[in-house]
Amino acid sequence: GEQVEQLPSILRVQEGSSASINCTYENSASNYFPWYKQEPGENPKLIIDIRSNMERKQTQGLIVLLDKKAKRFSLHITDTQPGDSAMYFCAARPMSNYNVLYFGSGTKLTVEP
């Protein structure tokens, strides 16, 4: 399987600043790392992902970094807006069971005006 640790569990930032969430994984053979956003009362939705053959990926104000050596990946939200307030989950997929995602414990992000 896989163990994914996610920090911080709670994050408050001011509107317009950036927010960073960090995750570590144990299985060095894991090769796919998605991030899901869950708004209050909603289901989780994929917002960005990165494969192990990349170190950085960026889309629409989101940046994902992957450090395979350290077995660490992170999500950076630039120029945060109140609409970014939500729960964020990182996940990892191990090669041993490549159709199962193992999730971190989540980060509750609050963007304050």
Add this chain to the structure above:
Amino acid sequence: EAAVTQSPRSKVAVTGGKVTLSCHQTNNHDYMYWYRQDTGHGLRLIHYSYVADSTEKGDIPDGYKASRPSQENFSLILELASLSQTAVYFCASSPGLGGTNTGQLYFGEGSKLTVL
């Protein structure tokens, strides 16, 4: 847009009672999953299935059974519900890994279960 529907959306059950949570997908996906969400624990995998009439155990299968009678339907069964099973349960489907597919999960709306 992928479509995964769960029923019921909310349920109150008594300790020791039987609970069945149902999930239906119209995505023609091979893979279906049941996750449990608790504060501080994120999403934990209970059971999953990659083909009809077959299920696999996830990380926390104890106290749960699963049934996949068809590609479209996947149920989670709590034979003897306990207080500790109070949680939000999410069903998800996925096309699996292959070709351009990354194995993205498409989640249902969730089922809030309260066991009293």
